[in-house]
Amino acid sequence: MSFVFNFDIMRLNIINRLLVLPTLNVSKRRYAERPRVRFAPSPTGYLHLGGLRTALYNYLFAKSRNGVFILRIEDTDQTRKVEGSVDALIKDLEWAGIEYHEGPERRLNVLRRDAVKSQRVPKYDNKCRNLSEQEIKDKIKAGVPYCIRFKLTSDCQAFEDLIFGGIAYDVSMNEGDPVLMKSDGFPTYHFANVVDDHLMAVTHVLRGVEWQISTTKHLLIYR
Helix, strand or coil: CHHHHHHHHHHHHHHHHHHHCCCCCCCHHHHCCCCEEEECCCCCCCCCHHHHHHHHHHHHHHHHCCCEEEECCCCCCHHHCCCCHHHHHHHHHHHCCCCCCECCCCHHHHHHHHHHHCCCCCCCCCCCCCCCHHHHHHHHHCCCCCCEECCCCCCCCCEEECCCEEECCCHHHCCCCCEEECCCCCECHHHHHHHHHHHCCCCCCCCCHHHHHHHHHHHHHHC
């Protein structure tokens, strides 16, 4: 009990110093902007007391100054990575009431959430479409995971449906550039489907109506 009590006293003293007035030698002009701080653990194990303390200080520092608290996972050492440690860490922070503004959430999930809030169609924003050839080479050389996407156009590739008649969709209005080859080197269904249909000389496709909108995409890839 005495250990917990002493730790709490020490923690409160430090928190009070953080919340009252910064002793850091930083100009007023810099504090006029929103400060951005980060807690950057490695996924090599589970969150310990020292890590939680560091996260708390960063969180309170940002909160007291209307700043941004970032959770950044330093996963450069894949050989020491412990599976499930990131999810466990996030749950521990949530348990402690430490909320981050930016973190390891998948980009597509963020885009979907923002689209729903603004009542837009959720879709990938083609963020990497206009990377230069040199930027692509640099990222590959640095070991950044990547996939290969199909560059969609606004071409409404028309086709004849035996039940619904003539159909034409502008797929680019409803989704971003679709993935052809995943980061693990395996093809997606949409790519494999088109290649297999071609190699097997398939002439008619009979399937559920929910696939109707994908037919335009498949025809564009086929072409």
